[in-house]
Amino acid sequence: MSTVLITGASSGIGAQLAKDYAAEGWQVIACGRSLEKLQQLADTSEKIRPLAFDVTDFQATKDALGDASVRPNLIILNAGTCEYIEQGKVDVALFRRVFDVNFFGVLNCIEALQPIFTETTHLAIVGSTASYVPLPRAEAYGASKAALSYLVNTLKMDLSRDGVTLTLVSPGFVKTPLTDKNDFAMPMRVTADYASKKIRKGIAKRQSEVHFPPLFSGYLKLLSLFPMPLQLAIVKKMTGKTK
Numbered sequence: 001m002s003t004v005l006i007t008g009a010s011s012g013i014g015a016q017l018a019k020d021y022a023a024e025g026w027q028v029i030a031c032g033r034s035l036e037k038l039q040q041l042a043d044t045s046e047k048i049r050p051l052a053f054d055v056t057d058f059q060a061t062k063d064a065l066g067d068a069s070v071r072p073n074l075i076i077l078n079a080g081t082c083e084y085i086e087q088g089k090v091d092v093a094l095f096r097r098v099f100d101v102n103f104f105g106v107l108n109c110i111e112a113l114q115p116i117f118t119e120t121t122h123l124a125i126v127g128s129t130a131s132y133v134p135l136p137r138a139e140a141y142g143a144s145k146a147a148l149s150y151l152v153n154t155l156k157m158d159l160s161r162d163g164v165t166l167t168l169v170s171p172g173f174v175k176t177p178l179t180d181k182n183d184f185a186m187p188m189r190v191t192a193d194y195a196s197k198k199i200r201k202g203i204a205k206r207q208s209e210v211h212f213p214p215l216f217s218g219y220l221k222l223l224s225l226f227p228m229p230l231q232l233a234i235v236k237k238m239t240g241k242t243k
């Protein structure tokens, strides 16, 4: 039987993935902090089982994921948060909050699940196209996702001997509670339904990276090849940043 474990399944992209994998016949272990939201999700399908814990709490993560009933073939580490810095002011506490969820939260889950990895395990980690080029105010968020991208690529080497498959998922803007808070233009923002389709298709094909929407992610990938001063000039123009 195929089982998928999804973190950040109580909202946005993760909730959509949970519903869609359940509809495809997978057993779904839906993780998040809010048991209430996870229970509402589980009420939509008998295939969805809620598992509440905070990914920033290593012991809680280890206790939840170390349970003998948790045996996923596919693991999607999607839980994440976003905070922007204001007026160029570095706020270390903000950086720590963002890295705690986006980077160390992923590491906590990997360490907790590593004892049950097999040659059929597929590990997908949700980064962001924000890691491709520097974006204004995204110092903390972009750096946390760039760290994830490096982590996934190195794990591709170091876990390959165990047969573990790794996929980096790099979404552009997706309409979710996370981006509903943004007060700036979000070009080519797609729905969570679109994101779920792209992610499931890429994972099924065992792609090394899934990025979307292609016009947006392809443009940023191309931009990332330019010399840095040119990247910065183009991003400033694109985002209307004058100074």
Ligand SMILES: NC(=O)c1ccc[n+]([C@@H]2O[C@H](COP(=O)([O-])OP(=O)(O)OC[C@H]3O[C@@H](n4cnc5c(N)ncnc54)[C@H](OP(=O)(O)O)[C@@H]3O)[C@@H](O)[C@H]2O)c1
Pocket: 007, 008, 009, 010, 011, 012, 013, 014, 031, 032, 033, 034, 035, 037, 053, 054, 055, 056, 078, 079, 080, 081, 082, 101, 105, 126, 127, 128, 129, 170, 171, 172, 173, 174, 175, 176, 177, 178, 179
């Ligand atoms: N939306 C976009 O445009 C976009 C673009 C690129 C990448 N992404 C990435 O996609 C992923 C999902 O984002 P989304 O847009 O779907 O956001 P969302 O709707 O805000 O969902 C975030 C999920 O992460 C969970 N979460 C947050 N902190 C957690 C913690 N400490 N412990 C456990 N779970 C935690 C939340 O669950 P609880 O609140 O129940 O804990 C929620 O289920 C994130 O990694 C995000 O960075 C999103």
